[in-house]
Amino acid sequence: MAAARAAHSGTGTAAASVDAASSRSAEIGLDFSAVRAELGLPVEYPAAALSEVEQTVAQPVFDATRVDATDLPLVTVDPPGAKDLDQALLIDRRGSRGYRIHYAIADVAAFVPPGGALDAEVRRRGQTLYLPDGNVPLHPTLLSEGAASLLPDQIRPAVLWTIDVDRDAAPVRVDVRRAVVRSVARLDYEGVQQSLNAGIAHPAVALLPEVGRLRREQAVHRGAIELEPPEQQVESDGAGGWRLALRPRLRLEAFNAEISLLTGMCAADIMLESGVGVLRTVPEPEPETIAGLRHSAVGLGLEWSEQQVPAEFLSDLDPTRPEALALHVAATRLLRGAGYTAFDKGAPDKTRHAGIGAAYAHVTAPLRRLVDRYGAEICLAVHAGRDVPDWVHAALPQLPSAMGGSDRMAGQVERMCIAQAQAWTLADRVGEEFTATVLRSSGEGDSGEVFVPDPPVIARCTGDHLVEGQRVWVRLTEADPVRRDVAFEVMAPTPG
Structure with missing residues (x-):
């Protein structure tokens, strides 16, 4: 959940006290219903929306022009127990020329008729909300954890991105089209990391660390301002209660995220070239903001050379050190003003995402985020030389x-x-x-x-x-x- 800032040893009685707190919470049945009620979070879907889902799932209609990509041995990599699987991945080597990345994204548009009851409800929700005692999903679970999810050994409609990158993992060719795919395995981060360490990783992800490191290097060169302290989160104690935990981000998660970021940058390029799209934008920090962060670094005893841009300096910090921990918190001021920029008649003035160091668009998590469905439709239409659907044009301003x-x-x-x-x-x-x-x-x-x-x-x-x-x-x-x-x-x- 929210990013925490580091881990150090505490008092000797803390562990026993936390266990006692977990036991008490289990005894009195603590949950997060008060949060749900206070914020007015939705509980159920309208009957018309559920009926619509049942019909589309029972009688799916897939475009006959879809590419049959069921021979690709794609795999999903998600947290343990996840069922709303948006992405499936396969990375191959292109001889000495670089790599080919196959990235299949759940094709939610195949199940959500534009202008229907479900479309109206998901536009009201916007995205999946995550609480420790259960999610408030964007789409009904019959869809998000069933018919549209890229579950293993199931034939599913997908938006298939095929991105060729060179030896430095820079994109040289991008293809996106509708397909049917079949994931061959559902993997989780820790399991993949262990298999990589043992030299027995699934072939689909064996090259992920190699490509991920190259993409991370490019991010620093682009000036991406990446803040990755450990995450403070609430988790079940296994006995009906809750406990706080500090979870460092695994390197493999960062590598996997680089594939999604790469796809989003390719999507943004397609949109900007066509003059139609919706970008995720974060303005570049003002010079005085950077100067203030430099001042904080000096006060914390951290060396920041005049030649280093913020991206290079922050990438070298060990977030577990107290002084680096505090600077990471201060550095959040560099990424203020995040928003979305929609455009329909030429590229907008604001296009960059300072945290990524490039133009970027959301297209890889349509089961959990509304905007991705529209972004995918734009890229599919532009790449195929077709007009962007009217229902997408109509929704862009909102x-x-x-x-x-x-x-x-x-x-x-x-x-x-x-x-x-x-x-x-x-x-x-x-x-x-x-x-x-x-x-x-x-x-x-x-x-x-x-x-x-x-x-x-x-x-x-x-x-x-x-x-x-x-x-x-x-x-x-x-x-x-x-x-x-x-x-x-x-x-x-x-x-x-």
Whole structure:
């Protein structure tokens, strides 16, 4: 869930206390229904939408011009237990010339009639919302976890991207068309990593680390501002309760994400060339913002040469170090102003995504995100030399607002769930002391935000002379599950 900022050792009694908190939550049946109710999250789909899904699933109509790509040994790579499988991958070597990437994306448009009841409902929802006790899906599970999901050994309609890249993994040829595919295996990140370490990886993903590293190198050269601290998340304790955990992002996840980013950049190029599309945009940081981050780096004792752009400097940081951890938090100011830019009569003025260092469009997660279905239709039509469908043109003006609203809701859901879990976990520990790292401080230095590593909590803190990156002893002063509020006060700097 929300990005946490690092992991350090905490007090000796923390593990036992967290286990006790998990047991208490199981006993009283804590869940996140209050979050759902407070935000008014949808519970069910309209009957007309469900009826429409049942009909399209029972009698699917696939275009006869689809390419039969069922001979490609594609695989999916997702978190364990995932059923809404948007992407299936196969990477081959093109002799000494580079690599060929086959990337099949679930073709949701094959099941969602434009202008129908389901179309109206998913446009209202915008995206799948993730809560610890269950998701609020964009599409009914009959579709998202069944008929449209790229489940193994099932023939499925897909939007098939075939991208040839050179030896540096830069794209040299892009093809996109409708196809039918059949995934041969459902893999998860840890399992793939273990198989790679053992030298027995599935052939479809054996080259993923090689291509992923090359794409990561290109990202730095493009000036991509990538912030990848560990993730603070709420997870089941296996006994009906909840616990907080800190989950570092696996390198394999980053490599897999590079394939999706590559596809999104290719999609953006197609859209910009045609003058029709919808981009995910983040403005370049202002020079004074970069100067402020440089000032923070100096204050934290981090060396940032004048020759290094932010992308190069940040890519070299170890996010587990307290001072680097604090700078990663400060660096989020570089990526403010994210939004969506739709255009229908020529390329817009704003095209770049500063976090990626290029123009970028969402097209690889249509089961979970509304805009991807429209992006795919644009790319398919332009690549085939056909007119973009009227229903896509008609929807373009509304997409930035719809996606912006759903992004804000997703962020709010995430923050509230973590805040709730933090308050539950610490409710019986008011007065206890913890080690912490200062993540942010106010201009006066008398308040800010700290990260306590065990249990992994991020919360507000008061105290004199708070300094970003400083290790401190803090006392828990408040943990209110009703208000979802946790607060600390600084006792003293930690020794050493």
